[in-house]
Amino acid sequence: MSVTSPQPGWWSTPLHREEKIWITIAVLWCVFITLAMPWWHIFGTQNSSQEYYTINPDDYGAVVDKFIEQYTVGEEAGIPVVAPPAGADMFLRAQQWMWDPILKLKKGESYRLHLSSMDTLHAMSIYPINMNFEVVPGWDYVLTLTPTTSGEFNIICNEFCGIGHHSMIGKIYVES
């Protein structure tokens, strides 16, 4: 009974055959999935970035402004549209409650995407491919991004950032 003390000698009671089989399978499975994670990290192509720096939000804002000034090609819904050259460092700014600028990228080219927040936590969810990264104030998070499909993508904020959270939607264009 689980509500009474076990019989003396419970520690040396041998395991049943079925129990041994189950525990062996469970251990092997745990070893397998534990090894799968680094294996996937090394041989897979989708990993979260390991590149990050600390940065003061005001300094980050200044870098974003300079980036926008340099590469602006238009404006949409009051937000500047920028088209940085392939391989460039791109700076996306998250703040209550907008993403700016709008990025215009080329399919198959690689870019270095910097993410940081001016105020609270935010998170970038790229719709419809459903990839998600945390955006943290004080931290510059650098992702190497290579768009493989062309079209229009939205950036949905999926970390609660105050009452206007749901209206925080940005945009990325990928041209072929």
Added chain:
Amino acid sequence: MSSWNYRTCPTTGFKIHDKAETLIQFNAVTSIVFLLVGGIVGLTLALTRWQAVHLLNDEWFYRFLSLHGIAMLVAWIIFFEMAVLYFASAVILNTRLAAPWVGWLQYLLMLGGGALVAVMILTGNADVMFTSYVPLKAHHLYYLGIIVFAVGAILGCVVFFATLIVAKHEKTYTGSLPLVTFGAAAAAIIAIITLSCGAIVFIPTWLWAAGIIPVMDSEVYRLLFWGFGHSSQQINVCAMVSIWYLLGTLTVGAVPVNEKVCRTAFVLYILFINIASEHHLLVDPGLSAAHKSWNTGYFMHLAVLASMIHAFSVPAATEVALRKQGHTRGAFEWLKKAPWGNPAFSSLVLSLIGFGFLGGITGVIYGTEQINIIAHNNLRIPGHFHATVVAGTTMAFMGATWYVLPLIFRRQVVAPGLASLQPWLFGGGMMVFSTAMMFAGGFGVSRRSWDMNGVDGPFQVNFGPIVDLSLAVMGISAVVAALGGALFCLLAVATLLFGKKINA
């Protein structure tokens, strides 16, 4: 020992200390009150996320979401766990509760802290969600409320351990602790670790909100918060697994197949689950991939191993017990002849399936470094934890209540027919609810969002008919689960007020 009042339970033969009994009653009733509040609020949230209904406005949606998290994940579960701790120590060990006045202090602090937090949220002073990530700032009394609540819970653990010492000293049991008490002890140890983490994160946050500390780092907060936020769910897991063993024994007379294996599994929880909390930070800056893989890989899977062991051990013990009752024909006669009409038994089975298959497996998958990229902060995550914490833990606690009512409150459950229906409504509803949520999350619908289409935003997002269907299924199953939850609260209260008294 004559200065303490005991009665002997006619059903179980336990010697029950009156003061332990009163404390169990108060904690259990309070937990059900919070369950009721959190449940009503939860239903309005589901009916808002069901985009076709969209019940609440944005302000009240976020406010109720904060309240729902605190009322359910913190108040309902921890109050019930206090009742479980007092039961697993004083009642099961046939002893007196050590220092009942500390138990009352536990109760009052938790009640005061919980009420303060609820008031702060409802008055609009803490629209920060359960996670209260800095630099979102709530009124400093919100954080104080959580600290006071946590201090109360620590005191409950202290009373539990002191009672174990009293029982050992006064020799009210011989040999090793019973398994249920051992599991409760594992839960209490994890609670102490978790609540210490909570102190490390909430005390500076409180001072920061009060203007004493100038700045807090968001990422450091996230790391420390999840040492509290996720580990506290492991208290639930330990308490729930203990309840599984308890229900196995009470419903069909199950005996643990191998005590050594079951107990080792509990120790694995204690050792490894805290570190595994870092799976919340898999797509964050600030931690290296090696660090993330190590903590969420090797360490997490040792804790998962513990759950795999219980997943064998609990059904195996149940099968053995039912076969001993003579249900030996074929491979499955024992399953067919199981006491399905007993709500505690069906709760046990549903809790096992909900926690293990839906919640546990999805948790391990989403906790992988790479897969987390497509799961982080979308509806997959609340889908996962509604399966673990609601279809699993809450279902198990509800199942235990069908025994708490006759054994501790000494009242016969009213309307046993309705009671036997309750687990199917609640557990079945929650399982469909969780699955529908995870399905919608797979399309990128984010959690904690009042409007997934980006109304009021510069751009709109159109998720399409599959997501609309998933959210409709989610909403309807939430209504079914809420009916099950309401039925539970109704039957519990009706039993307390009108149930036939059982005399010792």
